[in-house]
Amino acid sequence: MSAVALPLTGRCHCGATSYEVSQPPVVTYACHCRNCQRISGSAFALSVIVREESLVITGPVKGTNWVAESGNRRWGDFCGECGARIAHGTEPSIGMLVVRAGTLDDPSWFQPTAHIWTSEAQPWFMFADDEVTFAGQPQDTAPLIERFARFGLFPQ
Numbered sequence: 001m002s003a004v005a006l007p008l009t010g011r012c013h014c015g016a017t018s019y020e021v022s023q024p025p026v027v028t029y030a031c032h033c034r035n036c037q038r039i040s041g042s043a044f045a046l047s048v049i050v051r052e053e054s055l056v057i058t059g060p061v062k063g064t065n066w067v068a069e070s071g072n073r074r075w076g077d078f079c080g081e082c083g084a085r086i087a088h089g090t091e092p093s094i095g096m097l098v099v100r101a102g103t104l105d106d107p108s109w110f111q112p113t114a115h116i117w118t119s120e121a122q123p124w125f126m127f128a129d130d131e132v133t134f135a136g137q138p139q140d141t142a143p144l145i146e147r148f149a150r151f152g153l154f155p156q
């Protein structure tokens with residue numbers, strides 16, 4: 001796999017809201033929690049964790065917030081025109097934001113380092129033996145960050 005070009009760019013479904021990520025993402029994962037199922041309308045969400053200062057969103061963004069099953073307070077930004085989720089974060093900030101791989105202009109590089117919240121996964125979804133899985137929220141993300149770096153997608 002060759003290096004992915006920065007900035008990463010993406011947009012909502014209607015195109016009114018777009019974004020750029022100026023620095024390499026920190027880690028990726030697939031989240032199977034019920035919140036992600038509801039937000040995406042799908043079986044799971046593909047999350048790209050980026051540094052807060054590296055993300056710039058342009059467009060008619062609106063916000064929402066909720067308490068995650070992990071107990072963390074979360075907020076989300078979505079396109080005010082079409083409602084597509086663009087990013088979400090934690091309150092208070094941990095310096096990281098989540099963008100959804102499906103909104104990237106080029107999602108082809110995306111590969112999850114882990115599947116999380118498998119306890120809430122759709123029963124038909126089969127996890128491969130070599131995939132890293134967590135029943136809930138991973139307590140220590142350092143091994144996942146290292147695994148993502150070993151993919152070699154964003155050479156430093």
Ligand SMILES: [Zn+2]
Binds near residue numbers: 079082
């Ligand atoms: Zn839109």
Ligand SMILES: [Zn+2]
Binds near residue numbers: 035
């Ligand atoms: Zn989730």
